[in-house]
Amino acid sequence: MHMLDPQDISLTALRSLWGGAPARLGEGALARVRASAEAVARIVASGETVYGINTGFGLLAQERIPQDRLTELQRNLILSHSCGLGEPSPRRVVRLMILLKLLGLGRGHSGVRIEVVDALQALVDADAMPVIPSQGSVGASGDLAPLAHMTAALMGFGWIELGEERLPAAAALQRMGRTPLELGPKEGLALINGTQFSTALxxxxxxxxxxxxxxxxxxxxxxxxxxxxxxxxxxxxxxxxxxxxxxxxxxxxxxxxxxxxxxxxxxxxxxxxxxxxxxxxxxxxxxxxxxxxxxxxxxxxxxxxxxxxxPIVFEDEDSxxxxxxxxxxxxxxxxxxxxxxxxxxxxxxxxxxxxxxxxxxxxxxxxxxxxxxxxxxxxxxxxxxxxxxxxxxxxxxxxxxxxxxxxxxxxxxxxxxxxxxxxxxxxxxxxxxxxxxxxxxxxxxxxxxxxxxxxxxxxxxxxxxxxxxxxxxxxxxxxxxxxxxxxxxxxxxxxxxxxxxx
Structure with a gap:
């Protein structure tokens, strides 16, 4: 098992991941994830208005979202952005994309809970690859549509290839012994903002x-x-x-x-x-x-x-x-x-x-x-x-x-x-x-x-x-x-x- 250290990644390691080597985030990265999630929790509790945590997105960033609708905000974000077209991306690219997302989250500046990391890791461990349409991203604001399809699969929407079988995502998660992921504040944006699809390709x-x-x-x-x-x-x-x-x-x-x-x-x-x-x-x-x-x-x-x-979270100052x-x-x-x-x-x-x-x-x-x-x-x-x-x-x-x-x-x-x-x-x-x-x-x-x-x-x-x-x-x-x-x-x-x- 290759223990991934986002602060020390090499081309040799990436070549190995592309070739299918088993991998997971190391303990140092997981500790940074936990600290970043705690910072987001404190920001939400403070009532401060922060883009992507308690506001709308893009041109709707000026819309303040009440706290009791933050979960709905994240769910709608993923569903609305799951709009790719084209042939499914190769499995090796999807797998590498997930591992790159884990590396980025493991830097500890994204504010996601450890449950999100565990959900992504479960896909890699089970060789359960979300079906990611190859078209729909312009490579800015992140690879929005491809990463939304990845995230939607974690939530039980879309499709997952489990071994040689393509299943509805909810059925695949059930077979894996997983429950659909419910996203917390900032997590949807953290998952779909990013260059991981482009970089994996x-x-x-x-x-x-x-x-x-x-x-x-x-x-x-x-x-x-x-x-x-x-x-x-x-x-x-x-x-x-x-x-x-x-x-x-x-x-x-x-x-x-x-x-x-x-x-x-x-x-x-x-x-x-x-x-x-x-x-x-x-x-x-x-x-x-x-x-x-x-x-x-x-x-x-x-x-x-x-x-x-x-946005990028700096846990040392809760910003x-x-x-x-x-x-x-x-x-x-x-x-x-x-x-x-x-x-x-x-x-x-x-x-x-x-x-x-x-x-x-x-x-x-x-x-x-x-x-x-x-x-x-x-x-x-x-x-x-x-x-x-x-x-x-x-x-x-x-x-x-x-x-x-x-x-x-x-x-x-x-x-x-x-x-x-x-x-x-x-x-x-x-x-x-x-x-x-x-x-x-x-x-x-x-x-x-x-x-x-x-x-x-x-x-x-x-x-x-x-x-x-x-x-x-x-x-x-x-x-x-x-x-x-x-x-x-x-x-x-x-x-x-x-x-x-x-």
Whole structure:
């Protein structure tokens, strides 16, 4: 069991949570939750007017709510905000969202009772995931609709997936031995204000991007060997003179992957000076993408345990201050940069595929088939890769610059973070498909150099590819093995533990 400390969260821990590791808040966090709840109780008892505790919401913030209607206020808040549309969010994203909400509450500035934390924890422990529509949040005032659906499930409204079964939330809670949660003052607002949905979506895209990037490095190195390309561009002295950290790291990784290749040794003094940019400039392009991904990782690691609800409770002085930490602009920018980075990873990969299937560029048989004409070889898989790259480009317009006012102008600038994050996840899947095609293409190209062999590191990658997609002898049905390789990329089975750093 991973004991979560919101004051000390790491990208490694978040990656583990995304992967399904069991977790709960540690005792220090629970103590802070209790102290914050006691502060809210004292504020209510004092009769002071405080936004979200005893007032309406948004443009209705000037409406004072009598104490005997505070429970009704919170209940109506959740029901009115449970208005999402679209396909249900992936279970892994919902689970991560709940854990991020626990981390935020565990900072002790949200004013919820320990019963709320227990209710959220019970969902995680039972693998009972509320059905969260994927559309409806603009990423400001928090991810209101998605988090409202999460909270409504705790109250017995909506739907919960319990194991493989989708049940009405009330029935699922009963099966879990739980009673519907009744919210106290501030608790509804604390639960639906926050960036946890956007951040979970963005982290999901980031960790997929990490796997795509690692696989693309391997595919790119294998393609260099298939082309009998030069290894000189990966000389560390070149990248050191520029000083960009991602470039240096990528150059070192590709050089490592190619080390010991008989194919490289066979053309050591061939006189070839320059390869196409998609081969030669991998450190520069992939390195720049890596720097973007690492920057996004830093932003999202900070956001994962941030206090992003409103108002924020300061228990040492029994005050609650209304601010704007719920605005998800940092998450939106991070998600858009993930998209940009992956667009370039996929674009570069497709160009290498194109070179390898072109006999004028590669010196290999056209479309990497021996019986061209009767066989089309890898002609149309390259077209599929081109289609995915084109689709990625259409998704690359940054959602983060496309604000639209909501709530009668009270919320007059919003982040669109969840839209940016959903696009990033789509681009990650497309990029994985492109890299899958490159892996097939590069493995086929390397086969033409037999009996010369690739490096020990790349031989392992080549073997994993061949375990899914055998050597091409004659045309065959491609779709299943391409999809299987795409899934293998996204599952992390096509790279050697190349991890981002926050």
């Amino acid at each position: 963005a982290l999901d895209a980031l960790f997929q991007a990490e796997r795509v990037f690692g696989a693309a490095l391997g595919a790119g190195a294998l393609s260099v060997d298939a082309l009998k390309g030069s290894v000189k561009p990966f000389d560390p002295r070149i990248s050191a003179l520029r000083g960009q950290p991602g470039q240096e790291q990528v150059a070192a990784e590709i050089a490592r992957l190619l080390d010991g290749s008989d194919i490289v040794a066979s053309h050591h003094r061939c006189g070839r000076v320059q390869d196409p940019y998609s081969f030669r400039c991998q450190p520069q392009v992939m390195g720049a993408s890596l720097d973007l991904l690492n920057n996004a990782a830093r932003t999202l690691t900070i956001e994962a345990a941030a206090v992003t609800d409103n 609650a201050i209304s601010g704007g930490n719920f605005h998800a602009q940092p998450v939106a920018f991070a998600a858009d940069t993930i998209t940009m980075a992956l667009c370039e990873v996929a674009s570069l990969s497709e160009r290498r595929i194109s070179v390898l299937v072109d006999p004028k560029m590669s010196g290999l048989p056209a479309f990497l088939t021996d019986d061209g004409g009767v066989n089309s070889g890898l002609m149309i898989p390259q077209v599929t890769a081109a289609a995915l790259v084109a689709e990625n480009r259409s998704l690359a317009f940054p959602a983060s610059v496309d604000s639209i006012p909501t709530s009668a102008g009270q919320e007059d600038h919003v982040s669109m973070a969840p839209i940016a994050a959903r696009k990033a996840a789509s681009v990650a899947r497309n990029a994985a498909g492109v890299v899958a095609v490159e892996l097939i293409t590069a493995a086929q190209g390397v086969d033409y150099h037999a009996p010369l062999t690739t490096s020990p590191a790349l031989a392992g990658l080549h073997g994993r590819v061949r375990g899914i997609s055998p050597h091409l002898e004659a045309d065959r049905y491609w779709a299943d093995e391409m999809a299987a390789l795409q899934s293998a990329v996204l599952d992390g089975k096509m790279h050697d533990a190349f991890l981002l750093e926050a």
